[in-house]
Amino acid sequence: GAVVSQHPSRVICKSGTSVKIECRSLDFQATTMFWYRQFPKQSLMLMATSNEGSKATYEQGVEKDKFLINHASLTLSTLTVTSAHPEDSSFYICSAGTSGGARQYFGPGTRLTVT
Amino acid sequence: GENVEQHPSTLSVQEGDSAVIKCTYSDSASNYFPWYKQELGKRPQLIIDIRSNVGEKKDQRIAVTLNKTAKHFSLHITETQPEDSAVYFCAASTGNTGNQFYFGTGTSLTVIP
Numbered sequence: 001g002a003v004v005s006q007h008p009s010r011v012i013c014k015s016g017t018s019v020k021i022e023c024r025s026l027d028f029q030a031t032t033m034f035w036y037r038q039f040p041k042q043s044l045m046l047m048a049t050s051n052e053g054s055k056a057t058y059e060q061g062v063e064k065d066k067f068l069i070n071h072a073s074l075t076l077s078t079l080t081v082t083s084a085h086p087e088d089s090s091f092y093i094c095s096a097g098t099s100g101g102a103r104q105y106f107g108p109g110t111r112l113t114v115t
Numbered sequence: 116g117e118n119v120e121q122h123p124s125t126l127s128v129q130e131g132d133s134a135v136i137k138c139t140y141s142d143s144a145s146n147y148f149p150w151y152k153q154e155l156g157k158r159p160q161l162i163i164d165i166r167s168n169v170g171e172k173k174d175q176r177i178a179v180t181l182n183k184t185a186k187h188f189s190l191h192i193t194e195t196q197p198e199d200s201a202v203y204f205c206a207a208s209t210g211n212t213g214n215q216f217y218f219g220t221g222t223s224l225t226v227i228p
Binding site (some may be wrong): 031032034041042043044046049051091093095097101102103104105107108109113 | 160161218221
């Protein structure tokens with residue numbers, strides 16, 4: 001149990017376009033999901049906390065108008081990278097926790113490459 | 116806010132030897148400490164976790180110890196195998212659903228056959 005999926009696994013887009021990444025909790029409901037960014041050989045950097053039915057909470061330095069987060073249901077959160085630039089190229093990972101539990105389960109990640 | 120430090124950043128051991136990775140945290144309110152293993156290009160996988168009301172937890176070759184007073188916790192892998200080679204991350208949290216994890220900087224473990 002506690003499976004989190006992400007789609008797509010890899011995406012290549014042109015500079016200036018927008019990309020949407022989906023994060024789904026497959027067998028549990030997640031009122032909170034987290035979005036991370038990870039550069040090569042570095043730790044996970046929390047970008048934002050996504051709460052179902054309300055606005056996301058962004059970490060300092062993360063542009064909320066560039067990284068749009070929507071958490072419309074208890075099983076789905078989306079991250080849209082708007083007007084992507086090559087420096088947005090990275091590995092994006094989501095995580096979610098089950099109700100009443102401390103554990104977080106990670107999605108498989110999305111490798112974004114902006115050309 | 117919470118600050119988690121992790122050492123060493125890289126670790127090489129001979130197959131069969133033990134590996135130890137250490138983390139310290141700053142916020143005494145943290146009470147949940149998971150360890151994740153991440154292989155290249157893949158998701159972090161939870162390998163063991165511990166709550167602050169427990170001093171040690173073991174699962175086969177993997178164990179975690181926690182010293183609340185000193186605010187540090189460690190991952191111990193015994194009888195290492197080549198498939199243990201990966202990056203390991205520690206984290207700290209207040210342990211409630213929806214509370215963020217504060218991650219360490221990671222340790223790249225290489226087990227030499």
